[in-house]
Amino acid sequence: MSLLETVIFAVIKMLVIVVVMFLTVAYSVYFERKISAWAQNRMGPNRVGYRGLLQPFADVFKLLVKEDIVPDAAHKPLHTLAPFIALFVAFATYAVVPFGPSINLFGYDVKLVVADVNIGILYVLALTSLGVYGITFAGWSSGSKYSLMGGIRSSAQMISYEVSMGFSIAGVLLLSESLRPIEIVNAQYGWMWNAVLQPIGFITFVVSAFAETNRLPFDLPEAEPELVGGYHTEYSSFKFAAFFLAEYANMIIASCLIVTLYLGGWQIPYIDKLGLGETLTVILQVGAFIFKVVFMLFFFIWVRWSIPRFRYDQLMNIGWKVMFPLSLVNILWVAVLIMIFNL
């Protein structure tokens, strides 16, 4: 492929991803509202469009036409910047998530990933740590004690859980011997999913992912009873929408990562043995990826409506005294696997 063609494909893939991501994020809000309603024996949004399917647009439109309020005490440049850092980081991470194997399109071999970076996982780790800045800036620049508390909690929480998250990933990397997401997926051929091989690592990663995305039971940065709205107390209109979308984008990213790292990515076990056509196989595999991600999203929401929020000390306890040792145990376990079974 020439450089031009690469660029064109990259741009097309980026556009597709951005549009799809925006829609997905918007609909994940709808999804969340519906599921939470069902969990509480309610109906959820059902007025805008058929069964409320246009609700996300109504929500976004409402947020856009609202008045944008910036508090007097706010540090205005940072206050404006913060939500966009959060949003940018959330969306940029998608670049390295592979949602299918290579596909032959118009005679070109197209990889179903925006950027097949050989250090993809490092890139993900780097960007997710950057996400803390969005929240911390928002908390500090709002000039409000609630926001500040939310921001501080958020950074403390993220730093703590990033450790166990990193160590969990280390286990995956040991097995796949690569930092390239596609290789990691390929390494999970058949039933050799990392979730199966290293269940402890899977659990610590999922828990850390919950913590990293500030989802319940780890949503201390925006704990309503204590902090009003946490770091986004002083945000309204489009800036609030940006935080809101970033949270859901993060949730989807986390789901994608869990799927990629532990649930075999797009892989359907032994599908190549069925002798289906190549195109059909790829479509099924992309479908499988989407299915797995949606299941993880459902899981996120399901957990949210089942488990109450931790207390701050419990949060730190779990982070440092449970998750961190467990992820170390996992590395040991992976090492044993490699030594004994020579995987």
Added chain:
Amino acid sequence: MPIFIVDGHQVEFKPGQTIIEASRNAGISIPHFCWHPKLSISGNCRICLVEVEKMPKLVIACSTYASEGMVVHTKSEKTIDARNAVMEFILINHPLDCPICDEAGECKLQEYAYSHGKGESRFEEIKNRKEKRVQLGPHIKFDGERCISCSRCIRFSDEIAHANQLTFRNRGDKVTVTTFPGELFDNPYTLNTVDICPVGALTNNDFRFKSRVWEMSSTDSICIGCSRGCNTEMWVRNNEILRLTPRKNDEVNSAWMCDNGRLNTFKFVNAENRIDGTYLRFNGFLKKAELSSAINFTAKKIKEFKSNEIAFIGSAYATCEDNFVLAKFAKSLGVQNIDFPKHIALGDCDDILIMEDKTPNSFGAELVGVKPINNGNSFESIITNIESGKIKALYIIDEDIASISDKYEKNLTKLDLLVVHSSNENKTTALADVVFPSSTYAEKNGTFVNFNGRIQRIKPAVTTEEMDRALDGMNMSRWDKFGTKFDRWMQGRRVDAKSSWNILSMLSLHLNGKMKYDMAEEVFADIASSIEEFKGLDYDMVGSKGINLKIKESIKVK
């Protein structure tokens, strides 16, 4: 003084006092319906039964004289039993229509039914039906069913009003109050029977169903119907005066007031024709103007006249404060023509309350200096001098000169400048070049001096635009306390008016800077320091019941 014992307390009494009187003076109240301190003893209601040791039966406290060493029990079991029985007996035929009855809230029977009744009745038969809505006289409606036949009204018209117009008819449970055949209950004091009626049998036509008593605020005031200066209470709801009732003051009006004073001295305060804001004459028409521009205009105009071309007319309807400031203002301009018209209805008086002088403050106006200075003109000659053109500018406060006679009205048209303070539109304001809106006696602080030199306070009961019930320390009803401007029951009319002394002091400040008063108290302090008779007085000393001025005998005789 001899002593007897009531409920274990030693109580002093004057020989000839009854148990109820002596106990009352000592602060022990014995229930009573028919007994009234100002009326003769009837002893027919029996609610005041008390136990007296060594007497075989209970006795009625209202007609048993206290005697040395007597031991009275007003709370013993026997007494309470008797009271309960009497209450049950009275309530046998009394209808349970408190929701409809206007007396509810200030009803003796209702109060005693709570404090002394058993709360139940053993009477199963049908209650008596009697005449309802009987028009006893021009002002009074009578409800026979509610009457408990205490005879207070009959005794009042006989003993106090000296008009024997009411009597009982029939006997037993058929007894009812009625006028003598062919007569109307129409003496000048009939409405006092509504006040003393212990139930709602007698009602005031004018107030009937207007308001529940607990919805109003009441403010101590003075009647302006004549120079007696009866002490009254002014009942206000939604910034509207609904009724006047007499207030007890043995020095002035005992516990009574006349029907004329009660009915005809407050309606102009609520009237539609109140002057709301300042008016100036432009091209022959009175137009609403800013107070400040009217003051500018008046000050400029007054300067154009020589002092002997100006005359000031005070008012016996206005307070001492208003008149004092007017006199002081005249003096500062060197004007000697200052007086006030007298409103005397010859022969319209009696030896009970009503006086010939139909103004509340003619004595006071004269005392504070509203009288011709040196060889200045008196009221009559001011009018004649207007006619002859010697007096060209006239300044009137709170008087309707043009309505006194057609001749006066014609004379006023000859003036070059006519400035009027008035609360309501009238013939004089129609002729005026400047009309200042003055507060009525219900809207200001001040003092009146009655015919025999007793100075008495009036307090604001109605708010004008510039006043605030809470901030100005006025009496407030529950509605007033908790209302907001969005509630319809708080949106009663508030007139844009000021006390005459206030307008005058603003004018004076503008014209020559001689006077500046912000409060009626300041004016009164000035009066107290400059007028001999008022020496050493202040509003607190005048109090709610007034105080007699030290009047020199020479003035008193005149």
Added chain:
Amino acid sequence: MSVKKRKKDLNFFEKIYIVEIAKGMMLTLRNMFRPKFTMEYPEVKFEPPSSYRGRPVLVQEKNNVERCVACGLCSRVCPALAIEVQANETELEKERYPEKFEINMLRCIFCGFCEEVCPEEAIVMSKDYELVFSNRNDAIYGKDKLLVQVEQLSDRLDYLRKFKQ
């Protein structure tokens, strides 16, 4: 921090809460498939029981005369000062009728004291919960809106007769 003694010490499996969390999550999952309680309001309306305290209304007898005698007790007892009554005289036997009867629905707190205190059973709490107005003046309900025919209130009147006192 001192360790608090629990009533019953948890064993290891209970301590890691995994089972309990799974139980909890199954509970929420089961609830997702249960029937919904939601009433789709404008199409489906809630029919309140007779003990329901909706907006207060005045009872109008069959001859189109209101029961109210304008005694003002409801006005006096109203803790929110929502009721204003102006009485006047009528030729009817009841002597007194409300010339003006206004309830400020912005003040009303639906406590039902007015109904409880009313000596004539003239003001009762209806089943009407649909109160919409767009300005302060519309929120003041006069006799035109308050008077309701007695048949329409029979539920509440029966209820009161059964349970009042």
